[in-house]
Amino acid sequence: MSNRGVAYIEPGKVEIQNMADPVLALGDRKCEHGVILKIVATNICGSDQHMVRGRTTAPQGLILGHEITGEVVECGSDVEFVSNGDICSVPFNIACGRCRNCKEGKTGICLNVNAGRAGAAYGYVDMGGWIGGQAEYVMVPYADFNLLKFPDAAQAMSKIKDLTLLSDIFPTGFHGAVTAGTGPGSTVYIAGAGPVGLASAASAQLLGAACVIVGDMIPERLEQARSFGCETIDLRQDGSIGDKIADIVGVPEVDCGVDCVGFEARGHGSDAGTEHPATVLNTMMEVTRAGGAVGIPGLYVTGDPGAATEEAKIGQLGIRIGLGWAKSHTLTTGQCPVMKYNYNLMQAILYDKIKIAEAVNVQVISLDAAPKGYADFDGGQSVKYVIDPHSMIA
Numbered sequence: 001m002s003n004r005g006v007a008y009i010e011p012g013k014v015e016i017q018n019m020a021d022p023v024l025a026l027g028d029r030k031c032e033h034g035v036i037l038k039i040v041a042t043n044i045c046g047s048d049q050h051m052v053r054g055r056t057t058a059p060q061g062l063i064l065g066h067e068i069t070g071e072v073v074e075c076g077s078d079v080e081f082v083s084n085g086d087i088c089s090v091p092f093n094i095a096c097g098r099c100r101n102c103k104e105g106k107t108g109i110c111l112n113v114n115a116g117r118a119g120a121a122y123g124y125v126d127m128g129g130w131i132g133g134q135a136e137y138v139m140v141p142y143a144d145f146n147l148l149k150f151p152d153a154a155q156a157m158s159k160i161k162d163l164t165l166l167s168d169i170f171p172t173g174f175h176g177a178v179t180a181g182t183g184p185g186s187t188v189y190i191a192g193a194g195p196v197g198l199a200s201a202a203s204a205q206l207l208g209a210a211c212v213i214v215g216d217m218i219p220e221r222l223e224q225a226r227s228f229g230c231e232t233i234d235l236r237q238d239g240s241i242g243d244k245i246a247d248i249v250g251v252p253e254v255d256c257g258v259d260c261v262g263f264e265a266r267g268h269g270s271d272a273g274t275e276h277p278a279t280v281l282n283t284m285m286e287v288t289r290a291g292g293a294v295g296i297p298g299l300y301v302t303g304d305p306g307a308a309t310e311e312a313k314i315g316q317l318g319i320r321i322g323l324g325w326a327k328s329h330t331l332t333t334g335q336c337p338v339m340k341y342n343y344n345l346m347q348a349i350l351y352d353k354i355k356i357a358e359a360v361n362v363q364v365i366s367l368d369a370a371p372k373g374y375a376d377f378d379g380g381q382s383v384k385y386v387i388d389p390h391s392m393i394a
Contacts, residue, residue: 004389005063005135006370011054014371019063022131022139024076032078035143037070040087040157040392041164041364042133044373044385046194047299051125052374055264055306058125065134065387066092066122067167069160072147073137081144087156088147089166089346090140091338094120094130097145108335113141119335126303134370136389148342155350160393161357161364162349164386165199170345170356172297172336173199173260177207179332180256180295184208187254189245189287191280193221193232195360195384196297197260201230202359204256206348211249215241217272220382228359238269242287255292257284262298263307263315275308278317285324293330300333360384364393 007017024031042065051058068090072082082088094114095107101118102110109118114128123132131138140146148166150156156163173196182188186209190200193216204212205228214225215233222232233244242252265280266272277300284294300315307313324331348354362384365373373385386393 001137003136004367005132006065006367008051008058008062008064009060012052014052014064014374016368016370019135022137024074024139026141030076031139031141032076033143034076034139034141035072035079035082035147036074037068037088037090037138037140038073039068039070039133039136039138039389041069041160042135042387042389043067043164043167043169044134044370044377044387045168046196047124049374049378050264050299050301053306053378055304056125056301057303057305062123062125063132063135064123065132066124067164067169068122068133068138069164069167070133070138075143079143082147082149085153086149087153088149089163089342090122090133091146091148091342092121092168093335093338094122094128094141095146095339096142105340106337107339108337134387136367148339148346150346157392157394159349161362161386162355163346165356165360165362165384166342166346168336168338169196169199169360169384170203171338171341172196173201174203174206174341174345175336176200176258176260176295176297177204177256178295179293180258181293182207182209182256185210186256187211187213187249188256188258189213189215189254189284190258190260191215191283192260192298193218193225193382194260198225198360199356200258200260200297201225202228202354202356205229206354213245213248213254217266218380218382220380224361224382235268236272241268241283245287253287253289255289257288257292257294259284259294259296259298263300263304277307277312278319281317282320282323285320285327285329288327288329290327292327293332296331296333297336362386364388366391
């Protein structure tokens with residue numbers, strides 16, 4: 001076995017590096033509950049881009065990648081329910097399955113897998129130091145609990161461009177729509193037409209929304225949203241977002257709001273070039289009806305060295321919470337608990353109820369092409385890059 005992975009070097013730079021083969025160990029002790037995966041597909045995420053832009057405290061040399069799908073090639077002696085040859089989706093949340101939060105289904109904030117705070121992820125800053133999966137092989141702990149085994153390997157490979165999205169962005173987008181209260185007949189406004197925003201828009205349709213509106217500043221991403229039936233708002237244009245929503249649904253508000261942008265948000269209209277990290281949250285409270293809900297899968301951080309203000313550097317933003325309080329809004333933040341949704345979303349894919357890879361415009365690239373993929377994605381391309389390290393994807 002040899003292993004290579006995508007390493008963060010400095011702001012704006014990643015490179016492919018040789019790295020150690022994964023082993024079934026946690027520090028100096030054997031990890032008999034873990035497995036080694038041969039990576040089938042591993043995806044570039046917008047959250048990775050925050051690190052690569054230098055907007056976090058990510059250390060040099062960090063192996064990136066938390067969106068992982070792989071084939072089991074080695075099992076620890078305590079693994080009972082997955083076997084060599086199984087193809088599995090790996091939730092980006094690392095969870096022990098044994099703590100209070102895991103037992104309550106809150107796998108995004110497991111108490112035992114990160115010494116610094118609740119919650120862990122592969123290849124991500126401040127998330128426990130776990131080695132990322134934008135590589136050829138990776139170790140997954142607590143495998144019986146964490147892995148979602150696909151029922152048929154050949155069927156899984158035939159739909160792998162869709163199934164690879166179960167590790168993060170499909171459940172995350174779905175979580176945003178669910179926590180915003182989306183249901184049959186809902187009107188939904190989704191801020192951001194990157195991959196998570198597009199996944200949330202497709203999820204809102206799956207949940208029965210009557211009208212899904214997506215706002216963004218990149219024409220190609222808005223066109224991608226329109227390609228599967230969404231209404232769109234070009235946020236480069238001046239004017240109230242409420243008025244633009246009224247032009248579509250007749251009133252300046254929606255039932256449900258989903259923030260798929262996060263802390264690198266920019267102003268709208270003539271202010272589009274200026275960063276305003278609270279602008280999406282405040283807009284959501286303006287345009288979501290009284291008694292409605294806002295799902296916030298967009299990332300907000302506690303350490304942003306590139307922020308414009310000292311307050312924003314520690315995640316202290318100018319949120320108009322009084323408006324949300326006055327309108328009795330429900331706001332849901334935090335990592336998506338992927339295991340809450342991934343089995344049912346897998347079924348939706350396998351039974352052709354959704355074509356999520358088409359919605360987010362999946363493009364498969366080699367591991368060696370990952371640095372270019374990062375650069376192109378950062379430039380605003382309307383693409384979800386899926387890395388195929390072993391040339392296994394047709």
